Amino acid sequence: MTDFKKNDLNHPWQTEDIRATNVPRRWRIPSIGLKSLSLLLLDTTMLFTSWVIADRIGTPTVGVHLADSTIPILAASIGTLTASGFYGTDDKLRRFAKLFKSLIVAQIIVLITVFFYQPGAWVSRSVFSIALVLNFIFIGGGRFLFDLVTVEIRKHNPIFQQSIVLIGDRVDIDRVRKLLQRSQQFKIDSIIDLAVWDIHSQLDRVLMQIRSRQVSEVFICSQHSIDNQIILFWKLKAAGIHLRIVPTELQLPQRSAEIKMIEEIPTVRFKSLPIFGIxxxxxxxxxxxxxxxxxxxxxxxxxxxxxxxxxxxxxxxxxxxxxxxxxxxxxxxxxxxxxxxxxxxxxxxxxxxxxxxxxxxxxxxxxxxxxxxxxxxxxxxxxxxxxxxxxxxxxxxxxxxxxxxxxxxxxxxxxxxxxxxxxxxxxxxxxxxxxxxxxxxxxxxxxxxxxxxxxxxxxxxxxxxxxxxxxxxxxxxxxxxxxx
Known part of the structure; x- marks a missing residue:
């Protein structure tokens, strides 16, 4: 791990912009694309398997062959999961409640798609119901095992961890570093101590340092210490680097959250605590x-x-x-x-x-x-x-x-x-x-x-x-x- 110093660069610099035509696109983190592709192939296999089994044990429809509708069924289901964010960069892709809802929506889309693709073909109710249950069991189980394997691979192969940079005061950086060490998802490549660097006057220099490390994300650990956050966000995104803000000063619940806009102000809303009532x-x-x-x-x-x-x-x-x-x-x-x-x-x-x-x-x-x-x-x-x-x-x-x-x-x-x-x-x-x-x-x-x-x-x-x-x-x- 590198601790950036002021004299690390003593030559002119330019900030890369991924929109420029002379900048070649490259896989900054191959493991991210590999993981998404692996999940896509896994889900496709599980979907195909569950529909085949449902067709075998369900009530057959005379004159209708599942093989004729395989492509629209898989396309509609995978498309729905993609739209629901199941192939993004989130490390928690086993959100089973959301998965079940997405598969229900996918089934509805499948019916509509098959109707237009083959107007005379209808899947029996038993096949449809069995396929829904098997889709959830197979995809959910597959992703559960995939997650276990992924964690083990990351433990023994740091190359599959995402390299990140931490920016903030030393105390906040140490706090975030301790939290991230418990996860196998990220590898802290370097830190930028705000006691050494002045983000306001040395922003381009800081960006050059970050870009030279070829990291995928930057974590801001001391939000209050950066007064030009929107500029930092813009320039990082222009360089193809994601930005996260870690609210170290707030005692927030460790629950799934969603961003909600109130007029033009973004707010974070957390789901209710789980072990209550039913x-x-x-x-x-x-x-x-x-x-x-x-x-x-x-x-x-x-x-x-x-x-x-x-x-x-x-x-x-x-x-x-x-x-x-x-x-x-x-x-x-x-x-x-x-x-x-x-x-x-x-x-x-x-x-x-x-x-x-x-x-x-x-x-x-x-x-x-x-x-x-x-x-x-x-x-x-x-x-x-x-x-x-x-x-x-x-x-x-x-x-x-x-x-x-x-x-x-x-x-x-x-x-x-x-x-x-x-x-x-x-x-x-x-x-x-x-x-x-x-x-x-x-x-x-x-x-x-x-x-x-x-x-x-x-x-x-x-x-x-x-x-x-x-x-x-x-x-x-x-x-x-x-x-x-």
């Missing part, structure tokens, strides 16, 4: 059914674990501890015992060895209180399985922020702790057996990162996200990446 009831219904089925399936395993614990060391099979749940209410969490019987008393002697930064949570990698069978159970998170009973009782959810012990809860809300007030929001939802932190950074013992992922989950919740986290939990547990 969404909460749907989550509870999913938790109840899923946890009951899981308990039935793993009952032999639970019995074996209980016998091993009883034989390995003196003490009870289960460990019950008071935790803090929804609305700050206390409840007893159930776990298989993995420590010696007097582990709570020994914790006071081990506080100095706490490895969690800030000391809000208590965690030691090689905790001497853990028994041999307990270490095995923790490695594969088997000790957490009895919490399925907490889920059935309505005290917990399968997915959510981990419930904190009372000691950790009280420390997390001390005024000396950064973002202490924001952390209260994690107690507005049911705690979970697993969560985003468990699948994003289980080996990371920085309490700020833990609370950050809790907030991301709360603000971005959906049943699809819950399923994704549960599937990823299986992966990280089998690979023993930390412990839940």
């Amino acid at each position: 969404n909460f009831q749907l989550k509870r219904l999913f938790d109840t059914i899923a946890s009951l089925l899981i308990l039935i399936a793993i009952s032999p395993l639970l019995l074996v674990v209980a016998i091993l614990i009883k034989k390995s060391s003196p003490g009870p099979i289960f460990y019950r501890q008071h935790r803090v749940g929804l609305k700050g209410n206390h409840f007893q969490v159930w776990k298989f015992r993995t420590m010696v019987a007097n582990a709570s008393q020994l914790q006071q002697q081990l506080e100095a060895q706490n490895e969690v930064k800030g000391g809000v949570l208590f965690k030691i990698k090689h905790d001497p209180r853990i028994t041999k069978i307990g270490k095995f159970l923790r490695d594969y998170s088997l000790d957490e399985l009895p919490q399925l009973f907490n889920v059935l009782q309505g005290q917990m959810s399968l997915v959510g922020p981990r419930p904190l012990p009372i000691r950790d809860y009280e420390l997390s809300l001390q005024p000396s702790q950064q973002f202490a007030q924001n952390r209260l929001l994690r107690y507005e939802v049911l705690p979970g057996i697993t969560g985003l932190w468990q699948v994003k950074g289980r080996a990371n013992v920085d309490s700020d990162d833990i609370f950050y992922w809790d907030m991301v989950y709360i603000m971005q919740w959906s049943l699809t996200l819950d399923v994704k986290i549960l599937l990823q939990t299986i992966k990280v547990v089998l690979l023993k990446e930390g412990s839940c």
